Amino acid sequence: MQLIDSHCHLDFAQFDHDRDEVLARCRALDINHIIIPGVRSASWDMMIKICQQPDMLHYALGLHPMFMQDHSENDIARLRDYVNRYNPVAIGEIGLDFYLKDHNKNNQINLFEQQLNIASEMQLPVILHVRKAHEHTIALLKKHTINKGIVHAFSGSLEQAHQYIKQGFLLGVGGVITYPNAHRVRRLYAELPLSNLALETDAPDMPLHGMSRDQRNSPDKIADILSQLCQLRGETGEQIANATTQNVQQLLAIDS
Numbered sequence: 196m197q198l199i200d201s202h203c204h205l206d207f208a209q210f211d212h213d214r215d216e217v218l219a220r221c222r223a224l225d226i227n228h229i230i231i232p233g234v235r236s237a238s239w240d241m242m243i244k245i246c247q248q249p250d251m252l253h254y255a256l257g258l259h260p261m262f263m264q265d266h267s268e269n270d271i272a273r274l275r276d277y278v279n280r281y282n283p284v285a286i287g288e289i290g291l292d293f294y295l296k297d298h299n300k301n302n303q304i305n306l307f308e309q310q311l312n313i314a315s316e317m318q319l320p321v322i323l324h325v326r327k328a329h330e331h332t333i334a335l336l337k338k339h340t341i342n343k344g345i346v347h348a349f350s351g352s353l354e355q356a357h358q359y360i361k362q363g364f365l366l367g368v369g370g371v372i373t374y375p376n377a378h379r380v381r382r383l384y385a386e387l388p389l390s391n392l393a394l395e396t397d398a399p400d401m402p403l404h405g406m407s408r409d410q411r412n413s414p415d416k417i418a419d420i421l422s423q424l425c426q427l428r429g430e431t432g433e434q435i436a437n438a439t440t441q442n443v444q445q446l447l448a449i450d451s
């Protein structure tokens with residue numbers, strides 16, 4: 196059995212004191228690959244450095260819509276340059292977040308479209324962060340002919356899920372399904388086709404059920420998300436592990 200955490204911010208400071216131990220725990224649980232999405236340009240060098248060592252770590256490069264105040268005008272040129280030089284597995288984490296208070300829609304759309312242009316030029320998949328903006332996002336993916344990627348922590352409607360699937364996307368499922376009262380999302384992930392699912396923790400964020408709200412989430416929790424998904428669906432753990440791993444490896448062109 197092999198597992199992938201398709202979305203983990205292992206470069207964040209919360210892992211500075213024990214990153215190697217966390218990776219050792221992952222290996223012991225057959226979590227063989229971890230994808231680290233970029234959020235702001237200031238952290239790209241650190242991410243690239245972390246990923247140099249073990250072959251289980253892979254980075255995506257991008258400018259996150261929740262950190263608009265950190266992005267500068269040169270960042271798009273810098274992104275293009277870094278993508279050329281450092282071969283990320285995807286452009287991400289990018290997207291639209293209209294759930295945020297006082298968000299500027301136009302600024303977000305503008306930044307998102309510039310990054311979709313780069314993804315389309317380089318023929319790279321995208322890793323998306325989307326809240327309250329699925330219709331907008333799907334329209335922009337079509338406009339820029341982006342036909343591969345992962346919608347991280349997807350919790351939209353079944354219909355929106357199928358629009359993403361038609362567009363060639365995987366849907367990222369994480370710790371939210373471990374909450375017994377998350378009825379809607381649990382039903383959603385019981386129904387979606389296995390061929391379009393990816394497992395993710397979003398660590399250090401998104402603690403699982405039973406953890407305290409400020410407790411650090413960790414990529415080894417993929418094992419708990421897998422066992423919860425087994426209970427919601429008909430397949431065995433092995434089937435879900437193999438399929439989700441293959442889905443992500445194929446999409447991001449990662450060797451096993």
Ligand SMILES: [Zn+2]
Binds near residue numbers: 204288347397
């Ligand atoms: Zn993230």
